[in-house]
Structure formats: C-alpha cells, structure tokens
Amino acid sequence: MLLQGTVVADAETVVEDGAVVVEGDEIVAVGDREELVETYSGHERAEYDLLAPGVVGGHVHSVQSLGRGIADDTALLDWLFDYVLPMESSLDAEGMRVAAELGYLELLESGVTTAIDHLSVRHADEAFEAAGELGVRARMGKVLMDTESPDGLLEDTREGLDETERLIRKYHGTHGGRIQYAVTPRFAVSCTEECLRGSRELADEYDGVRIHTHASENRDEVETVEERTGRRNIHWLDEVGLTGEDVVLAHCIWTDESEREVLAETGTHVTYCPSSNMKLASGIAPIVDYVDRGINVALGNDGPPCNNTLDPFTEMRQASLLQKVEHLDPTTTPAQLVFEMATENGARAAGFENVGRLRPGWKADVVGLTTDVTRAVPLHDVFSHLVFSAHGDDVEFTMVNGDVVYEDGELRTGDAEAIRQRAREYELPISAE
Amino acid sequence: MLLQGTVVADAETVVEDGAVVVEGDEIVAVGDREELVETYSGHERAEYDLLAPGVVGGHVHSVQSLGRGIADDTALLDWLFDYVLPMESSLDAEGMRVAAELGYLELLESGVTTAIDHLSVRHADEAFEAAGELGVRARMGKVLMDTESPDGLLEDTREGLDETERLIRKYHGTHGGRIQYAVTPRFAVSCTEECLRGSRELADEYDGVRIHTHASENRDEVETVEERTGRRNIHWLDEVGLTGEDVVLAHCIWTDESEREVLAETGTHVTYCPSSNMKLASGIAPIVDYVDRGINVALGNDGPPCNNTLDPFTEMRQASLLQKVEHLDPTTTPAQLVFEMATENGARAAGFENVGRLRPGWKADVVGLTTDVTRAVPLHDVFSHLVFSAHGDDVEFTMVNGDVVYEDGELRTGDAEAIRQRAREYELPISAE
Numbered sequence: 001m002l003l004q005g006t007v008v009a010d011a012e013t014v015v016e017d018g019a020v021v022v023e024g025d026e027i028v029a030v031g032d033r034e035e036l037v038e039t040y041s042g043h044e045r046a047e048y049d050l051l052a053p054g055v056v057g058g059h060v061h062s063v064q065s066l067g068r069g070i071a072d073d074t075a076l077l078d079w080l081f082d083y084v085l086p087m088e089s090s091l092d093a094e095g096m097r098v099a100a101e102l103g104y105l106e107l108l109e110s111g112v113t114t115a116i117d118h119l120s121v122r123h124a125d126e127a128f129e130a131a132g133e134l135g136v137r138a139r140m141g142k143v144l145m146d147t148e149s150p151d152g153l154l155e156d157t158r159e160g161l162d163e164t165e166r167l168i169r170k171y172h173g174t175h176g177g178r179i180q181y182a183v184t185p186r187f188a189v190s191c192t193e194e195c196l197r198g199s200r201e202l203a204d205e206y207d208g209v210r211i212h213t214h215a216s217e218n219r220d221e222v223e224t225v226e227e228r229t230g231r232r233n234i235h236w237l238d239e240v241g242l243t244g245e246d247v248v249l250a251h252c253i254w255t256d257e258s259e260r261e262v263l264a265e266t267g268t269h270v271t272y273c274p275s276s277n278m279k280l281a282s283g284i285a286p287i288v289d290y291v292d293r294g295i296n297v298a299l300g301n302d303g304p305p306c307n308n309t310l311d312p313f314t315e316m317r318q319a320s321l322l323q324k325v326e327h328l329d330p331t332t333t334p335a336q337l338v339f340e341m342a343t344e345n346g347a348r349a350a351g352f353e354n355v356g357r358l359r360p361g362w363k364a365d366v367v368g369l370t371t372d373v374t375r376a377v378p379l380h381d382v383f384s385h386l387v388f389s390a391h392g393d394d395v396e397f398t399m400v401n402g403d404v405v406y407e408d409g410e411l412r413t414g415d416a417e418a419i420r421q422r423a424r425e426y427e428l429p430i431s432a433e
Numbered sequence: 434m435l436l437q438g439t440v441v442a443d444a445e446t447v448v449e450d451g452a453v454v455v456e457g458d459e460i461v462a463v464g465d466r467e468e469l470v471e472t473y474s475g476h477e478r479a480e481y482d483l484l485a486p487g488v489v490g491g492h493v494h495s496v497q498s499l500g501r502g503i504a505d506d507t508a509l510l511d512w513l514f515d516y517v518l519p520m521e522s523s524l525d526a527e528g529m530r531v532a533a534e535l536g537y538l539e540l541l542e543s544g545v546t547t548a549i550d551h552l553s554v555r556h557a558d559e560a561f562e563a564a565g566e567l568g569v570r571a572r573m574g575k576v577l578m579d580t581e582s583p584d585g586l587l588e589d590t591r592e593g594l595d596e597t598e599r600l601i602r603k604y605h606g607t608h609g610g611r612i613q614y615a616v617t618p619r620f621a622v623s624c625t626e627e628c629l630r631g632s633r634e635l636a637d638e639y640d641g642v643r644i645h646t647h648a649s650e651n652r653d654e655v656e657t658v659e660e661r662t663g664r665r666n667i668h669w670l671d672e673v674g675l676t677g678e679d680v681v682l683a684h685c686i687w688t689d690e691s692e693r694e695v696l697a698e699t700g701t702h703v704t705y706c707p708s709s710n711m712k713l714a715s716g717i718a719p720i721v722d723y724v725d726r727g728i729n730v731a732l733g734n735d736g737p738p739c740n741n742t743l744d745p746f747t748e749m750r751q752a753s754l755l756q757k758v759e760h761l762d763p764t765t766t767p768a769q770l771v772f773e774m775a776t777e778n779g780a781r782a783a784g785f786e787n788v789g790r791l792r793p794g795w796k797a798d799v800v801g802l803t804t805d806v807t808r809a810v811p812l813h814d815v816f817s818h819l820v821f822s823a824h825g826d827d828v829e830f831t832m833v834n835g836d837v838v839y840e841d842g843e844l845r846t847g848d849a850e851a852i853r854q855r856a857r858e859y860e861l862p863i864s865a866e
Contacts (some may be wrong), residue, residue: 054857067815068810073753073767106807162439279821281763308821309808314747320506321711321751322758330714334506374539375742377501377853384502388712393826400844420810428811 001367001404002043003397004033008052008382010357011340020051022364024401025176030358048368048397050214050382054113055312055367056346058271058298059212059250061118061305062103063096063127064088066428068304074278076218081150084305088120089152090429096123100130101270102423105416106310110392113137113365113400116212116248116300116350118184118269120152121145121160128171132179135405135413137365139210139248139350140183142167146195149186161198168206178401180351182212182248188225188233193240200241208353210246213237214242216259217251217282234259242269248349250300252290260286264293269349272341274318276302284326287319288333298349299342311392316342320387335387368397434837436799436830437466441485441815443790444773453484455797458609458835463791481801481830483815486791487546487570488745488800489779491704491731492683494528494551494738495536496560497521499861501737506579509651509713514583517738520587521553523862524752527557535856538849539743543825546798546833549645549681549704549733551617554578554586554692554829556595561604565612568838568846570798572681573785574602574645576615579628594631600714603637611834613784615645615686621658621666627674633674643679643784646670649692650684650715666690675859676701681782683733685723687717693719695728702782706776707751717759719765720752731782732775744825749775753820768820801830840857 007018009030019036021029021043029036037045064084071083091099098121107115117140124142131138136243142164146157155163164183172181183199185191191199203209216222216233224235234255237243244266252263252270263270274285289295299319301310316338323333347356354362371379375389398406405413438546440451440811444462452469454462454476462469470478487773504516527713531554540548550573552560557575564571579590588596597616605614616632618624624632636642649655649666658666667688670676678700685696685703696703705720724729731750734743749771756766780789804812808822831839838846 038725066811068808069813069821072814072817072821075764077764084858102807102810109807114753170628191509275754278758279763281757281761281765283761284758308750308817311808311824314625324714325711325717325755328716330512331506331508346788368658372853374542374849375501375744376855377535377856377858378499378859380502381494382504384741388502388505391744391824391826393824416807420805420807422814423810426811 002036002040002045003046003051003368005043005049005051005368006056006382007358008050008343008386009359010053010344011336013381020358020366022399022402025364026062027358027362029360029363031423046368048396050369051358052367052386053343053356054365054398054400055111055342056298056300056350056356057112057115057310057312058248058346058349059105059118059273059300060103060107060310062089063120064303064305065103066095066099066426068308071305081281085150085153087428089150091120091123093123093126095426096120097126097130097307098422098426100127101134101414101419103310104130104134104136105411105419107110108134108398108406109138109395109411110311111367111395111398112310112312113367113398114226114347114352114355116182118212119143121155124167128167128179132175133263133402133413137178137352137355137400137402139182139212141182144185144199145190145194146172148291149190149191157195157198159200160195164202168202168209172206172209175188176401181209183209185213187214187221188236189221196240196242196266203246208351210248211242212248213254216250216254219254222254224307232256232259233264235428238262238266246351249286251277251282253277253285255418260289260293264295269296269298271300271349273300273302274317274322275315276306278322280306284322288327291312292335296345296348297341298346310423313344313386313390313392316387326372335383338382338387364399364402366399367395369394370396404430434472435469435478436484437478437480438484438801439815440483440791441483441819442792442825443486444769445778447652447815453791453799455832455835458797460791460793460795460797462793479830482804483802484753484791485725485790485800485802485819486542486776487729487798487831487833488775489783489789490540490545490548490734490743491732491779491782492551492706492735493536493540493743494736496524496532496553497547497736497738498535499528499532499856499859501741504738511543512713514720515647518586518743520861522583523792524553524556526556526559528859530554530559530563531855533560534847534852535801536743537563537567538844539834541567541569541831541839542844543744544800544828544831545743545745546831547780547783547785548802549615551645552576554588557600561612561839562599563661565608567835568836570611570644570785570788570833572613572643572716577618577628577632578623580623580625582623583600590625590628590631592633593628597635601635601642603641605639609834610695614642615641618646619668620647622653622654629673629675636679641784643681645681647676647684648682650688652687655687665689665692667695671699672828679784684710684715684718686710686718688719692724693726696729700731702731704731704733705752705783706733706735707755708748708848709739713739717755720756723759724770729778729781730774731779745775746823746825747817749820771820772816783793797832798837799832800828802827803829
C-alpha cells in the first residue's frame with residue numbers, strides 16, 4: 001500500500017508532499033511522493049492530509065470502559081472502593097469482552113495503535129481475544145491482587161501467578177508478535193512481596209515478557225507502602241525486582257530524589273497520565289525532571305472512569321499544558337517532545353522494537369488524519385497542530401502491523417455499532433446514582 | 434420549530450424524552466415530547482440525542498484566529514510582543530474580516546452561541562459585520578491601547594474613545610439585540626487613567642453598554658500596575674470605575690484577599706480561561722474561592738494563539754480538571770457547576786437577559802448534540818458526559834436567537850469552506866519560524 005500526504009515521520013522529521021510505502025507488516029519506504037509513486041507504481045494508493053506514526057497509549061485500562069462517567073467528582077477512595085473495583089469485580093466474561101472491545105474501538109478510531117493495557121483479575125482471556133481480533137498492538141496482562149483487595153478481586157498468590165503463566169503461554173507473542181504479555185501486579189499496596197517477586201520471576205523466565213504496574217500515584221499509597229515495608233515505594237519496587245528496562249511504572253507522581261535516581265539508573269519507563277492525575281487530583285508528576293534525567297517518559301490516558309475519553313490528542317495537549325502551568329514556564333514540554341512521548345517513547349516503554357516512527361524497516365503502524373477542519377486552519381506547524389489542536393475525530397485511517405483496522409469512519413475488524421450497542425445494553429451492577 | 438431529544442434545560446434540570454418549542458427568537462415551551470408534539474403539531478420538527486443551551490464563550494479573541502499555532506511553546510513576552518501584537522497590528526481590514534469569520538465559524542460549529550469578544554484596535558467594523566452576518570450572539574468591542582503599546586496599536590486616547598462611541602452608535606443593539614457593545618480597554622498596563630475613566634463614562638452614557646478587559650492574568654502585569662499607580666490591579670480598576678455588575682474581567686489569577694473582596698462586593702464578573710492560563714503558564718485562577726464568595730464565574734477559551742482551539746467542551750473539561758489537581762480534591766468544581774459557568778453564568782457576564790437556559794420565555798439559543806459516538810458509551814450522566822467526554826464535533830445543530838446557524842455539518846449563514854480557504858491563503862507578515 002502506498003499512503004500519500006504530509007509525512008510526520010517522527011518528532012523531528014516532516015516530509016511535505018511525501019509518501020509511506022507498506023508491504024506486509026513493514027514500512028519499506030518513506031520519502032518524496034512523486035518518486036515513490038513511480039517506484040511503487042503497482043501499489044494500492046490512499047491519500048490523507050497528514051500521515052503519522054500510530055500513537056502509543058502508555059497506560060490504559062481498556063476493561064474499565066463500561067465505567068465511563070460512573071464516579072465523576074467523587075473522592076478518591078470512594079471512586080476506587082465504591083465504584084471502580086466493584087465494577088471490575090462484577091464484570092462477567094461477557095462484560096469483560098464488551099468493555100475491552102469498547103476500549104479498543106475507541107483507541108483505534110482515535111489513532112492509538114499500541115496500548116499498554118492493564119486488565120483485571122478475572123476473564124483476561126476475553127481482552128486478549130478482543131485485542132487479537134480488533135487488531136490493536138498490545139502489551140497486556142491480567143492483574144494480580146493478593147492482599148488488601150476487595151472480595152471478588154482478592155486472589156491466592158500462587159493461583160494468580162499460575163494464571164499469569166497460563167496466559168503467557170497462550171497469548172504472548174501471538175498475532176505475529178502484535179500481542180505481548182506484561183505481568184501486571186496492580187500496585188504495591190495490593191500485592192504481597194511473594195507476588196511482586198513472583199512477577200519478576202515470570203518476566204525473567206519468558207523471553208520478551210515485561211512488567212507493568214502503578215507506582216506512587218497517590219500520597220496515601222506511598223505512605224501505606226512505607227509503613228508496611230519501611231521503604232519508599234520505588235525503593236521497595238526496586239528491591240523486589242520491579243524496576244528495570246522491562247518495567248513500566250504508571251504515574252510516579254510522589255517520588256523523592258533518591259527514587260528518581262533509581263528510576264534513571266535502572267532504565268525504568270514512566271507513563272505520564274496528566275488528565276487522570278488531574279481528574280483524580282492525584283498531583284502533578286515531575287515530568288520535566290524525569291526528562292532531564294533521561295528517564296523514558298510515555299503518555300497514557302488511563303481509563304474512562306478517571307479520564308472519560310481515550311483520545312490520545314487530548315492527552316498530548318494536556319501533557320504539555322499541565323507542565324507549563326506547574327513550572328510557570330510556557331516553553332517547557334514543547335509539542336515535539338510530547339509527540340515523541342506519545343509515539344516512540346511509548347513504543348520503547350511497551351517493548352516493541354521498530355515501532356513508533358515511520359521509517360523503512362519499521363512496523364507499519366500508521367495513522368492518516370484530515371486537516372480539513374476549522375481547528376486546523378491556519379496550520380503553521382504540524383507538531384503544534386497535532387499536540388495542541390488536533391482531536392481523535394480527525395483520524396480517518398489507522399493501520400496496525402500493516403493491516404488496515406479503521407478507514408472512512410468504519411472499523412474494519414469488527415462492527416463498531418454492535419460493540420457500542422452491547423456496551424449500552426450491558427447492565428453494570430453498580431450505578432452512578 | 435419543535436426540537437426533540439433529551440433536554441438538558443439548565444445545570445439542574447434534565448427532561449428525558451423531551452422537547453423544546455421555538456417561535457421567533459424565543460423558546461415557548463420545554464417539556465415532555467409527546468405532549469408538546471400534540472400541542473404544537475404544526476411545527477417543523479428535528480431530533481437530536483441531547484438538546485442543551487448554547488455555550489457562552491466568556492472571553493474570546495476571534496480576530497486572533499489567524500494566529501493559531503504561530504507562537505506555541507514560546508516565552509510570554511516573546512509570545513505577546515514578537516507574535517500576537519505584531520499580528521494584530523498587521524491585519525488589514527480583509528485580514529480582520531477573515532480572522533473574525535474563522536473565529537465565529539469555529540465557535541458556532543462547536544456549540545458556542547454567545548461570545549464576549551475582545552477585538553483589536555483597528556478594523557473593528559469587520560468583526561461586527563461578520564458577527565452580524567454569521568449569526569453569533571456577541572458582546573464585543575474594539576480594543577483601546579493608549580500607552581505602553583507597540584506602534585500600529587498605540588492610539589491617541591481621545592481618538593480611541595471617539596471611535597468606540599462611533600461603533601456603539603453604529604452596532605450596539607443591532608440584529609434584534611443580538612449584537613451588544615463592550616467598551617474594551619486591553620488591560621491596565623496599556624491604558625492611561627484617562628482611557629480607563631473614559632471607558633466607564635461611555636458605558637454609563639449608553640444604555641446596555643458594558644465593559645470587558647483583562648485583569649491580573651500575569652505577575653508582571655500586576656507588578657507594573659502597582660509600580661505605576663501604587664495600587665493592586667483590582668483596586669486600581671475599581672478606583673477608575675472598571676468594576677461592577679456591567680464589567681467582565683478575564684483571568685483574575687493574581688488577586689489578593691482585599692481584591693477578591695472588591696470583586697465580590699461590586700458584582701464584577703470573572704472569566705476563567707483554564708487552557709490559556711495553562712498554556713501561557715500564567716497560573717491557576719482561584720476559582721473555588723471565587724465561587725465560594727458568590728462571584729459570578731464564566732468560562733472562556735481566549736484566543737487560538739494561546740489555546741489553539743475554541744472548542745468549549747475542551748474548556749469545560751479543563752475548567753474542572755485544573756481546579757481538582759490544584760486543590761488535590763477530586764470533588765471540587767464538579768460537572769454541573771462547570772456546565773453552569775459555561776451557560777447561564779456566561780450569559781450573565783455577557784449581560785444578555787434570558788439567555789443560558791432552555792425555558793419558556795428565554796431566548797432560543799440551543800445546541801443539538803449526538804451521543805452516537807464511542808466516547809458517549811455508556812452514558813451514565815449527561816452532565817458528566819458534556820463536561821468530561823463530549824467535544825465540539827458532537828454538535829450537529831446550533832440555533833442562535835431562533836435562527837438555525839449550523840445544521841448537518843454545514844454553516845447555514847455563510848460558506849464555511851470559503852472562510853477556511855481565505856484563512857489558509859491570507860499571508861500573515863509574521864511566521865512561526
């Protein structure tokens with residue numbers, strides 16, 4: 001396939017009047033449109049105003065999609081214990097399937113091609129099947145919770161790790177490597193030391209399996225871990241093996257100097273979720289400092305109960321604006337840096353090689369966007385446009401691993417209207433009232 | 434016209450399976466669909482998933498629209514003196530017309546029916562003509578700058594006030610009262626005492642004319658005013674007559690206790706512009722405190738050079754999220770309060786009577802939105818949806834003062850594609866490079 005348009009190949013490279021040529025699951029050429037049209041004259045063609053690497057959702061809870069709007073404007077502990085955890089606990093296999101499909105639909109139609117996806121304790125198979133079918137690239141895993149967890153989610157340590165191992169064997173590396181496993185302890189508060197160490201063992205045992213968890217999102221969380229272990233949260237995670245180049249920690253808001261040194265030294269990836277951090281009033285992550293230290297920062301939307309939309313462009317905008325006001329510095333966290341976080345940094349955190357840029361030999365994860373919308377007029381700078389003005393609704397085309405998954409307003413890998421309808425009809429046992 | 438759908442009549446009232454009946458420029462009935470369809474059987478009908486009051490943009494710079502993205506990620510003074518003011522200064526009459534039309538187009542298609550619009554020093558007629566023609570309800574005025582201003586914008590005090598008076602006589606109260614004048618000194622820094630006092634005199638002399646200015650957006654601004662006048666900014670404005678129930682002050686970030694008392698006692702309106710305040714790193718306005726004091730708080734997008742989009746839903750979301758993270762309190766500034774700010778509070782600030790709610794006898798400013806989008810699934814609460822998930826792209830219908838101005842993706846009062854094309858082709862003398 002030969003895709004034509006202004007090519008935003010990565011955070012530094014723009015090819016006006018360019019093209020991207022895809023064969024199989026790979027990009028084989030990026031360059032001048034005229035030359036490529038001549039060289040690859042036999043390829044099917046399509047044209048979009050802008051072509052960009054697919055966005056990476058660096059921390060997502062697809063299976064919380066049915067909880068969109070159920071607990072807005074509520075205190076954090078009520079939010080978690082009265083709404084979100086009961087919702088997760090209550091979902092049967094069908095609910096989990098519906099929720100995951102709804103989440104992946106929203107991601108794919110708004111330009112997210114890769115997700116680092118935090119599932120729930122039970123029915124993870126449903127999400128793996130949905131991701132495989134709908135075509136998102138995913139680093140995903142079942143959640144482990146073996147202490148301090150509500151009934152319905154609390155699980156025996158060994159059973160949780162065994163189930164994780166079953167899922168690794170069944171799904172890791174499937175769909176041409178598009179689906180990869182992340183061992184996913186929920187956070188240090190709800191996991192025993194045995195569970196956390198067991199997570200590391202599994203990640204080491206299986207080639208390419210990585211680790212994804214929440215860390216230091218909330219001040220109470222950090223205090224609880226310190227009371228229980230005598231250590232700051234990141235030090236505790238480091239001690240039990242949950243730092244390193246194969247680990248993604250979501251949030252990392254409440255970290256001190258020594259913890260940040262650990263993150264930098266170990267090459268641990270951090271996912272910044274600005275809208276979620278704002279809406280849950282968690283705090284503002286020290287992203288400028290992380291970037292200065294060379295820590296790899298990805299961007300994430302978190303889940304619909306704490307953000308309400310999974311639109312990655314809303315999140316890019318928020319990522320920059322929140323740092324600017326925090327530092328009272330309008331020059332910080334500029335558009336190109338945010339674009340990098342949302343694409344190649346995210347892919348690095350997710351552990352997918354050759355993903356996150358448009359260049360020959362890299363995986364064909366491509367989005368096509370229209371600029372024929374008022375918010376794109378005038379268009380002085382593509383990075384500024386993508387980060388500060390664009391919206392997921394501008395996405396007209398999404399390709400993952402060489403497959404067209406969304407085109408002309410239609411999901412090509414499933415029935416979007418049927419997914420939405422099943423989600424509307426699924427009755428959650430808890431309500432927003 | 435009889436509009437059917439779930440009616441969000443105001444921040445407290447939702448009528449499921451409802452209808453709104455419009456005759457002339459007024460709403461004549463709001464209620465149960467079945468009853469109203471029977472009573473008003475002869476009326477033309479339309480149906481939308483949600484019907485809501487038109488949103489009020491409480492502080493907008495429509496004529497800065499051509500500067501979208503020209504100065505992102507730059508320091509504030511560079512932003513203002515190297516880009517935004519030179520751009521305003523450089524616009525000829527045609528540029529001002531193109532910019533205003535682009536701004537009103539974006540507002541109307543994303544559900545804003547009323548704007549409090551800060552024009553520029555010259556060519557204000559172009560914006561008045563554009564607003565009249567495209568159909569937005571506006572409280573608008575030419576800018577006054579008679580000191581500390583760059584060439585091309587600096588104006589003789591008397592000339593500026595005389596030109597203001599000419600514009601008042603020509604446009605104030607036209608289009609059935611839809612266009613109203615706001616005397617618009619830019620801010621205390623760029624206006625002499627004579628100019629500020631002259632603004633008050635004009636507002637008092639002409640019935641229904643009000644005042645709109647910027648105040649205490651920036652710490653340097655506040656310091657400059659204090660050095661020059663020996664008073665805190667709001668005290669200075671109060672002394673020269675620029676507080677009161679007919680005054681809208683945009684921003685009000687850097688105010689102290691005594692200034693806030695003045696705002697509350699005088700009934701001065703404040704417009705909160707969260708995205709602009711974040712992007713320019715101005716600071717976080719003390720909105721929770723203002724609301725507690727009973728100050729009327731409206732919401733504004735400011736202009737495309739400091740926000741990039743005029744989408745009011747993005748701004749509603751931001752309004753809540755920014756206060757939540759500032760106060761580390763997820764319950765503050767909830768959806769219904771934000772919806773109120775964006776509708777009836779804005780209309781009150783703009784000084785339009787019977788605008789901002791859907792109720793009999795009120796002006797017919799109505800928007801119709803679709804919920805057939807993934808971000809609206811599931812839809813547990815309409816206010817939560819409108820504030821945290823919805824986007825201007827969901828707007829399918831906009832009516833102002835009883836006239837349909839936007840419908841089926843088309844502007845009914847002008848040629849949207851021609852407006853966009855003229856904006857693309859207009860060459861600004863400054864660039865983003």
